[in-house]
Amino acid sequence: MTELSCQGLQKAFGGLVVTDDLALSVASGEIHALIGPNGAGKTTALAQLSGELRPDAGTVWLDGADITDLSLPQRVHAGVARSYQISSVFRDFTARENVELALQAMDRHSFRFFRPAARNAKRIERAEALLDQVGLGEEATVSAQRLSHGQTRQLEIAMAMASDPQVLLLDEPMAGMAPDEASRLAELVRSLAEAVAVLLVEHDMDVVFSVADRISVLHQGSLIASGDPDQIRADPDVHRLYLRDDVES
Amino acid sequence: MSDPQTAPASPRRTGLRFGLWARGPSRWHVALTVVFLALLSVAPLWVEASGRGYLVTVLTRVVIFGLAAMSLDFVMGYGGMVSLGHATFLGAGAYTAGALTYHSLDGSRLLGIPGTDQALVTWPLATVVGALLGLVIGGLSLRTKGVYFIMATLAFNQMIYFLFNALEIYGGDDGVGLFAARRAIGPIDASDDMVFYYVCFAVLVVFTVILNLVVRAPFGRVVRGCRSNMARMAALGYQTYRYRLAAFALSAAITSLAGAMAVTESQFLSPSFAEWTESGELLIMVIVGGLGSLIGGVIGAGALFLLEELSIDITDNWQFFVGIGLLAIVLGAPRGLTGTLLGGRRSHD
Numbered sequence: 088m089t090e091l092s093c094q095g096l097q098k099a100f101g102g103l104v105v106t107d108d109l110a111l112s113v114a115s116g117e118i119h120a121l122i123g124p125n126g127a128g129k130t131t132a133l134a135q136l137s138g139e140l141r142p143d144a145g146t147v148w149l150d151g152a153d154i155t156d157l158s159l160p161q162r163v164h165a166g167v168a169r170s171y172q173i174s175s176v177f178r179d180f181t182a183r184e185n186v187e188l189a190l191q192a193m194d195r196h197s198f199r200f201f202r203p204a205a206r207n208a209k210r211i212e213r214a215e216a217l218l219d220q221v222g223l224g225e226e227a228t229v230s231a232q233r234l235s236h237g238q239t240r241q242l243e244i245a246m247a248m249a250s251d252p253q254v255l256l257l258d259e260p261m262a263g264m265a266p267d268e269a270s271r272l273a274e275l276v277r278s279l280a281e282a283v284a285v286l287l288v289e290h291d292m293d294v295v296f297s298v299a300d301r302i303s304v305l306h307q308g309s310l311i312a313s314g315d316p317d318q319i320r321a322d323p324d325v326h327r328l329y330l331r332d333d334v335e336s
Numbered sequence: 337m338s339d340p341q342t343a344p345a346s347p348r349r350t351g352l353r354f355g356l357w358a359r360g361p362s363r364w365h366v367a368l369t370v371v372f373l374a375l376l377s378v379a380p381l382w383v384e385a386s387g388r389g390y391l392v393t394v395l396t397r398v399v400i401f402g403l404a405a406m407s408l409d410f411v412m413g414y415g416g417m418v419s420l421g422h423a424t425f426l427g428a429g430a431y432t433a434g435a436l437t438y439h440s441l442d443g444s445r446l447l448g449i450p451g452t453d454q455a456l457v458t459w460p461l462a463t464v465v466g467a468l469l470g471l472v473i474g475g476l477s478l479r480t481k482g483v484y485f486i487m488a489t490l491a492f493n494q495m496i497y498f499l500f501n502a503l504e505i506y507g508g509d510d511g512v513g514l515f516a517a518r519r520a521i522g523p524i525d526a527s528d529d530m531v532f533y534y535v536c537f538a539v540l541v542v543f544t545v546i547l548n549l550v551v552r553a554p555f556g557r558v559v560r561g562c563r564s565n566m567a568r569m570a571a572l573g574y575q576t577y578r579y580r581l582a583a584f585a586l587s588a589a590i591t592s593l594a595g596a597m598a599v600t601e602s603q604f605l606s607p608s609f610a611e612w613t614e615s616g617e618l619l620i621m622v623i624v625g626g627l628g629s630l631i632g633g634v635i636g637a638g639a640l641f642l643l644e645e646l647s648i649d650i651t652d653n654w655q656f657f658v659g660i661g662l663l664a665i666v667l668g669a670p671r672g673l674t675g676t677l678l679g680g681r682r683s684h685d
Contacts, residue, residue, distance in 0.1 A: 139570075
């Protein structure tokens with residue numbers, strides 16, 4: 088059982104407080120969704136958990152170990168992987184090479200100068216298995232720039248999974264997806280969460296309320312509510328500040 | 337998945353132990369590289385047979401500066417690091433080899449070490465000096481991004497240039513002739529231009545093979561990934577700075593070797609090797625030849641020197657015609673000469 092948690096997280100850009108005394112936790116086997124209006128600080132919070140941004144104050148723990156000082160690449164090796172809101176795959180690589188590159192990052196180092204990367208049969212096999220898992224098996228040798236938007240999002244997930252993470256931080260994985268694509272991806276995330284802790288930042292409330300085990304609502308950098316979907320649905324503060332009629336039905 | 341075109345998962349064992357003989361789209365790129373090197377291997381014999389033996393030294397310069405341009409293409413075309421300071425390393429190599437040669441001529445010592453004109457000593461030493469300088473300059477410059485990186489490399493270039501200008505012992509800004517030196521490469525006496533050409537050509541072949549292996553190796557993939565999307569590389573767990581720095585130092589080392597070869601060729605040491613316009617000329621060679629193709633650097637060097645040679649014959653205002661020629665290439669072949677020859681096929685795995 089793995090748990091990523093933070094306490095007292097604080098971040099300001101100049102006078103603008105974007106994260107205010109934030110405490111969160113996500114454990115393996117659960118999907119914890121982080122929601123909130125635009126500018127609530129969701130992506131900034133994620134960036135501090137992943138190691139891209141240093142908090143001004145506060146602590147991040149992975150399984151009780153303080154990882155606040157670990158950089159982004161170091162946290163990946165510790166077991167925390169993330170995906171991006173704006174797809175950022177390697178456009179001049181094929182889908183499979185994208186995943187291979189993600190797998191290669193788990194080698195102790197890549198200062199290997201002579202043996203061609205394209206000859207690593209074991210890695211290629213692993214990459215294809217990951218692509219199959221996210222439903223991209225058929226597109227393995229397609230150049231990443233030729234993939235559809237939805238396929239690119241799937242590739243993002245495969246790359247994040249390549250490090251065999253214990254914690255997966257997903258930043259709006261369903262953004263811009265057609266409803267049927269989104270629900271298939273939601274299923275995938277659900278199945279991943281059986282073994283992995285998933286922190287999900289997502290705007291699509293239908294998805295959030297159907298897949299999340301726990302939901303935390305962020306407003307102006309601080310949490311205003313946290314609980315299971317039913318509690319959040321019933322929370323008057325959340326309604327007033329954020330949900331309004333989004334989930335009336 | 338079972339479609340043979342989409343499932344090359346199990347790599348075939350081919351005759352070559354290393355994977356230079358690329359499968360898939362990049363075999364065209366390998367073929368182009370082999371063809372161009374083959375042309376270079378017979379070119380001096382051809383110019384000599386056609387009674388223009390003086391062109392052998394021009395070809396030697398194509399090979400030497402092509403090597404430098406190729407190593408610049410490695411950081412620029414594959415690593416996305418646009419360096420406007422590679423003349424720094426050209427100069428560093430030239431001054432390492434040139435200074436050793438200078439001291440061997442008058443029997444004096446350089447920092448307590450006797451000089452030598454033996455290329456088996458001066459060239460490897462220049463390579464090491466280039467690598468170390470590349471680590472220092474790259475180490476600092478790579479902390480900046482984009483245009484600032486270009487400016488940082490240029491700033492170091494200017495510093496080194498003026499340092500060489502201030503070295504009165506080697507003639508200051510006039511430079512110093514080393515015409516009495518031997519061109520000895522091990523037991524080979526390379527004072528003959530033809531012999532020297534083939535020595536340089538052999539070096540070029542070796543580094544063409546090495547760099548082509550490197551860009552296809554795991555290291556090369558990381559470097560290429562950094563060009564494409566550095567933030568994502570970090571998010572995958574790569575310490576991008578280390579890999580980019582290593583690539584920069586490797587490129588600096590090879591460029592420095594080319595500088596040492598150039599001073600052995602011209603037997604004249606001067607700060608002009610390190611002038612920033614020389615950095616620009618290397619950039620032009622890479623862009624004309626085709627970014628991200630390696631052999632493009634050599635082809636670009638060939639095109640540039642050929643244009644120069646042709647227009648010098650016609651007019652004193654040859655630079656004007658070189659300019660027109662370059663414009664024609666850039667407009668007619670926006671992906672460089674290799675890009676046009678390969679029709680946009682990928683130049684790596």
